[in-house]
Amino acid sequence: MNQPTPEVATPTDIPDAFEFEETSGDIECYRLTDNGLRVLLLPQDGAPVATSMVTYHVGSRNERTGHTGATHMLEHLMFKGTERYHKRTGTSIFETLQRVGAKVNASTWLDRTNYYEMLPTEHLPLALDIEADRMRGALLDPEDVESERTVILNERDRNQNQPVSRLFDEVWAAAFTAHPYHHPTIGWKSDIETITADGLREYYDTFYWPNNATVSIVGHFDRHDVLQEVADQFGVHEAASHEIPQVTTDEPEQTGQRRVRVKQDGQLGAVLMSYKSPPATDPDSDALDVLARILASGKGSRLFQRCTDQGLTSDVFGMNFRLRDPGLFSVFGYLAPEVDHETVEAAIADEIDKIRTDGVTQEELHRARSQLRAQIAFDRDGPMKVAAQLNEAIAAGDWKLYTQYLDRLADVTADDVQRVAQTYFTDDTSTVGWYVPTSG
Amino acid sequence: MTTSSFAASATDGSAPALAPRIEDCTAGPGRLLALQTPVDDIVSWRGSFLAYPDLAAGHGPLQELTVSLLDKGTEHRDRFELAQVLEDCGATLNLSSDGLYIDVSGRALAEDLPRVMDVLAEMLRAPAFEQEEFEKARAQAVAQVQRRMEKTGAQASSALTRRLFAPGHPNYDEAPETVIEQLQQIRLDDVRAYHEAHFGATEWTLAVVGDLDHEAVASVVADSFEGWTAHEAAPTHDTDGRTDVEPGRSVLPMPGKSNVDVRLGHTIPIQRDHDDHPALYVGNYILGGNFAARLMNTVRDEKGLTYHIGSGLSGITTRYQGYWKVRVTLSHDTLEEGIDATTAVIRAFVEEGATEEELADKKTTIPGSYTVGLATTQSLAQSMLTNAERGFEMDYLDTFPEEIRALTLEEVNAAVRRYFRPDALHEALAGVRPETMEV
Known part of the structure; x- marks a missing residue:
């Protein structure tokens, strides 16, 4: 068997442009002193590949009314090119990166936008060059905005084809009335149709700065060389001359259950029960992760045994959305044929009530912890998986959530699980959604 | 921008050869391919054997339903006992029907591989096939088909295969309405008979990769699958596409x-x-x-x-x-x-x-x-x-x-x-x- 990874000593051989900040787990954190760019390095043995990722600390939570979908649209436009990397010269970003075999894409979510490349290590400088170039050099051409608008409307239509996707959108919209988690990341249709190139430029100039970004590099690389490359490429940018705007809206306390119903052609109904949950960095969120496992992960889980095994649902899931601001804990069930929504909702509510009243067993706690511990090991299988997990921790506001997660889980007790069930799973802070299929 | 000096310090840019590092051997009734990699603590595996369904006779849904019952209880353990072994250690184990093949896959912490291989072998060789579980599995199979009917991508892809292939070809994907009818006509005895005739170590191959010791894995796999024999079903599938349908x-x-x-x-x-x-x-x-x-x-x-x-x-x-x-x-x-x-x-x-x-x-x-x-x-x-x-x-x-x-x-x-x-x-x-x- 492989030897355990040794503790990482404080690195000494680092370029002058950087300040070493700290190490947590196997991850080293540096700061590019001139512009505030944060850099996280996780060297790994293994295949000669690496993942480069830039996470911008801007997501759909930063959008204002009338400009919903701007973060996502900007993400698309970031692939349309810069002066140096452009389709007209045969050097489009996709073509240039895919030419060397890179797996390349980006994603937008509530709290962040990330751009990533997984590629043979020898081409890592190319990825860093492109990311640094488009950090401040995106063209955002009005013609590209127009063609991309149609693409995004098509993407939105694809989502709308899925009744369950609509159900999630509507539940979040009902659960949040003031906080921007209210609107879907892809944006409202009318906003997508009307947003302008100037609007996107303003958004880009507000948020796309080195001091509002984190560069993560995971895989097989040389520390000194990769840091030097980051300094050379990203060091040309100055920090933003303005304060990066922060979201200040708090969601008002919810004082009564909200209910939504989505009707769309389809075959099987679904129930989505959601409860207001704490921010990702709150220790209660760890207990809710454990609770999600106990409730609905695997055949030993409460809801599998109560619902799926008894023929009430064909599938049931528990999801603790760990976000920067208070979010939702959700239980979702696909109805089995000829089972009604009331029955499934009552069964889920009853199982939740049992946990509120009687708590969970040590055996359940042990099983949930074991599952999560194995999951953490699985999530270290290859640079891309590591980057994806790290990305969500960065977005939540503390990248060390990734490295400290195992220790945080070890602190969760059965009493904690019962307490968070009592604290957060209340009717008055819940939003219940039904997907009701209609026949064509 | 240069890449050569950067690359030289980290790697020569080419992946190390895999084949010389793969331990290719016989373990019990099948072939084992084992590869040790620098990952910590985990192993992943993929395996398959040939079932040779008679696809033109409607064996597709029958094979899927049979596979879905493998984790619903064996002659030795009920469905919850099986699940508990896996869930207690956070391992995953998946069995699926893939045309001519039955596929297995999963991952576990390396220390848990023996107990997971035991469960896998037990599921494949000694399923209980109880009536109550059969009824539930069939209802869930119908529900899954119904959910697929809501997906435009799945529906379009499926319809294309029906234009290109006949039902005896592994690429033919039956219309969901027909699959539901076929599922509803299947009886538990059909499942038992199918398992008896089509499940066995026919070209059984297992690839295991991760934080492993070759000899230890070979020993675990040989012990778990010892005595499993090949079945006698023969290939009946079409090998070519349709030639009788004009483009449309x-x-x-x-x-x-x-x-x-x-x-x-x-x-x-x-x-x-x-x-x-x-x-x-x-x-x-x-x-x-x-x-x-x-x-x-x-x-x-x-x-x-x-x-x-x-x-x-x-x-x-x-x-x-x-x-x-x-x-x-x-x-x-x-x-x-x-x-x-x-x-x-x-x-x-x-x-x-x-x-x-x-x-x-x-x-x-x-x-x-x-x-x-x-x-x-x-x-x-x-x-x-x-x-x-x-x-x-x-x-x-x-x-x-x-x-x-x-x-x-x-x-x-x-x-x-x-x-x-x-x-x-x-x-x-x-x-x-x-x-x-x-x-």
Whole structure:
């Protein structure tokens, strides 16, 4: 068997442009002193590949009314090119990166936008060059905005084809009335149709700065060389001359259950029960992760045994959305044929009530912890998986959530699980959604 | 920008050879391929055996239902006891039906491999097949088919296969309404009989990758599967596509959908070990293999008609022929414009061929992408198993990039002209509004 990874000593051989900040787990954190760019390095043995990722600390939570979908649209436009990397010269970003075999894409979510490349290590400088170039050099051409608008409307239509996707959108919209988690990341249709190139430029100039970004590099690389490359490429940018705007809206306390119903052609109904949950960095969120496992992960889980095994649902899931601001804990069930929504909702509510009243067993706690511990090991299988997990921790506001997660889980007790069930799973802070299929 | 000095300090840029590091041996009744990698604590595995279903006789749903019952209890443990073994250690174990094969896959902490292999062997060899579980599994299978009926992509892809293949071909995907009828006619005795006749160590192969010791894994696998024998079922499947259907269009109206999934395609009369396959693979890659391909460049980037478009060679194995499939999603109001734009790109590509520059790009892209794709234990295990199922030497895992780099433009364009036939494309559309059914 492989030897355990040794503790990482404080690195000494680092370029002058950087300040070493700290190490947590196997991850080293540096700061590019001139512009505030944060850099996280996780060297790994293994295949000669690496993942480069830039996470911008801007997501759909930063959008204002009338400009919903701007973060996502900007993400698309970031692939349309810069002066140096452009389709007209045969050097489009996709073509240039895919030419060397890179797996390349980006994603937008509530709290962040990330751009990533997984590629043979020898081409890592190319990825860093492109990311640094488009950090401040995106063209955002009005013609590209127009063609991309149609693409995004098509993407939105694809989502709308899925009744369950609509159900999630509507539940979040009902659960949040003031906080921007209210609107879907892809944006409202009318906003997508009307947003302008100037609007996107303003958004880009507000948020796309080195001091509002984190560069993560995971895989097989040389520390000194990769840091030097980051300094050379990203060091040309100055920090933003303005304060990066922060979201200040708090969601008002919810004082009564909200209910939504989505009707769309389809075959099987679904129930989505959601409860207001704490921010990702709150220790209660760890207990809710454990609770999600106990409730609905695997055949030993409460809801599998109560619902799926008894023929009430064909599938049931528990999801603790760990976000920067208070979010939702959700239980979702696909109805089995000829089972009604009331029955499934009552069964889920009853199982939740049992946990509120009687708590969970040590055996359940042990099983949930074991599952999560194995999951953490699985999530270290290859640079891309590591980057994806790290990305969500960065977005939540503390990248060390990734490295400290195992220790945080070890602190969760059965009493904690019962307490968070009592604290957060209340009717008055819940939003219940039904997907009701209609026949064509 | 230079890459050479950077690369030299980290790696020489080429992946270390895999084949010499793979331990290829017999373990119990099957073949074991084991590879130790630098990952910590975990192992992943992929395995398969040939079941040889009689697909024309409706064995497809029967095989799927049989597989779905394997984890619902054995002669020795009930379904919850089986699940508890896995869930207590956070391991995953999946069994699935894949045409001629039954596939197994999973991952676990390395220390838990023995107990998970025991469970796997028990599920495959001694399922309980109880009536109550059978009824539930059948109801869940019906529900899964019903959920697939809501998905425009699945519906369009399925409809295309019915235009290209007969029910006896592994690439044929039966209409969901028919599958539901077939499922409802299956009895528990049918499942028992199917398991008896089609489950066994016929070409049983297991690939295990991760933080492992070769000899220890061989011992665990040999112990777990000792005494498992091959079954006697023989292949009955079609190997070629249909030749009796003229190109045409299948339209599946689906009310309430905002988007139409379109599939275009025709059969490809070669198998995976044919000499033309590498050139055709690269030719397709240039047309629709990735974001930088011609279809994406034109139909998405230039015309803005779709979110996603691409093409691929599908269902081509060393046991049967497959097909070429182009997939695109379109809005209702740009449906015909989008299909026309797609076919125009295809026609131009077949007539003009790829360029030297495009081929040169793909000679970097495909080997690089191949290296990137082998960065996890799961993907390594899958590649090793697929290679074994094809009957290829393990060396092929290392020589594949060279095979791609050796292709000439003439070979690629000759393959494109020989096998891609724009006039022979069938179309399948799912998600159109009922009132526009006559398009």
